[in-house]
Amino acid sequence: MAYRLDEQIGYILRLANQRHASVFNKHSDLGLTPTQFAALVRIGEMGSCSQNLLGRRTAMDVATIKGVVTRLKAKGFIQLSADPGDKRRTVVSLSPQGQDVLDQLHQFGARVTEDTLAPLNKEERKVFLDMLKRLT
Amino acid sequence: MAYRLDEQIGYILRLANQRHASVFNKHSDLGLTPTQFAALVRIGEMGSCSQNLLGRRTAMDVATIKGVVTRLKAKGFIQLSADPGDKRRTVVSLSPQGQDVLDQLHQFGARVTEDTLAPLNKEERKVFLDMLKRLT
């Protein structure tokens, strides 16, 4: 059997990611990227936390979360403050505007997942998500 | 049911991609990135072709394939030439060194796919790859 790029898991994962990004951008009205979306939703789940912890809980490198936080701050969705108990830390929390859009983000996210998984039926989606999670 | 980031297909896909990249880099001895690997294998499949066509066949943007070709050329795996019939085109082909490592690349790629899919058994892999392809 000849080796084929189209059967490589890494290549197919890249294609699936591209399609998801395309679906995401098609529906996005808030001007967020998938990464910024993930960080914002996670802050909503966790409440305020340090920039470093936020990076770990969203699987982002320290350098990556730094840029994401900078851009979310510039867009007005989050606010930063000093941690009174630890001078190393920058505490990240939702701004009032960030709080306001949280429900909207959840609905948006659900729609993106729905559209991305559209080629699979209900039963397949469950099986697929389960297997995909095991690969992480 | 509360909305959760950990159930978002886009987020999980990103995690799976991260794990694949990690497996790829752990085994890589040729100093290639997954993207460079994909381009090189594709040239091996197609023979020489234009830079633009190579980009389309590896799902890379014109600006992206430009950088990838530049770096593969710098590493000595490919060579560039002018298309005698179309002055717009840059023809990309494997260098002798690129030809030499092709078999090695195939074996390497098979091992990366194997290791990345390790959490799934034989039957599951088939089902998973089939469903993943439908999402592209």
Place this chain on the structure above:
DNA sequence: GGATGTTTATTAGTGTACAAACGAATATAC
């Protein structure tokens, strides 16, 4: 309480990834 080690954040450098705009070359329409 002082040496040691860890955590947190920043910076610099490399490599995807995409959009937009551009000029040159080619193809098509009429």
Place this chain on the structure above:
DNA sequence: GTATATTCGTTTGTACACTAATAAACATCC
């Protein structure tokens, strides 16, 4: 055979993503 459209490659700008190095703050051990 000329106007129009398309293709090809390049460049600019923004946004991840990771490595490595650095410095400040904190924790621990003795």
